[in-house]
Amino acid sequence: MEIRLINIGFGNIVSANRIVAIVSPESAPIKRIIQESRDRGRLIDATYGRRTRAVIITDSEHVILSAVQPETVAHRLTSRDQAETPAPAQ
Template sequence: MDHIVNIGFESFVVKDRVLAVLPVASSAVRRLKQLGMETGKIVNLTFGKRTKALLITDSGHIIFSFLPPRRIIEKLFKN
């Protein structure tokens, strides 16, 4: 079960499928977020909280997270 990571509120991702973890502050990431909405590839795991990070998966899905990018990276790569 080491390859499944809890990213908050009992939501899980498969560690090997995550290609990037991005902060939402840049305009490029905001455009990526909009593209995901247009293509139907968004998975919103914020549960009403402010989006702080986007996870990009190898399937092209964009996961919105309320956790900051640094915290997600810690969860993905802790041993």
Template sequence: MSLPALLHPLVHLGHGHTVAAACVVAIIDPDSAPVKRLISEAQAAGTLVDATAGRKARAVVITDGAGVHLAAVQPETLAQRYVRREMVE
């Protein structure tokens, strides 16, 4: 991650994990077959970040640069956190 990306506001994914708000491309539900394939492909490629702390993945955050993050909080909750961060900027 480049230094300018660290200067952007962060979105809290839960359990001490954050992601730069400017890097977020999508926040989606993990239960559909295409998203499950995306998770499997990211795991095989080594670009999957599991931020669930052993809990069930309830949201998938896709970032630019092909990053895939699993979160244990609902997509709606993450979207609210993201919108609040965007309003602060």
């Protein structure tokens, strides 16, 4: 399996193969997930002191906070997938 990396802002990079979800931090359940992961020592704050705009949940139960919009992170993830997919033969 090939390792793919995705930029989540400010030079921080995450393994795209480990991402389960990219969500907005506004709802109460997501805020609860953030607090629980902070308590368990599984929170990674990659915001550099800026406002959290995306919460990335990984398959290892780590929660990563990013200052980049969830749509931007998802676009970087999907555009990389499309660039690697070979064009259909005509």
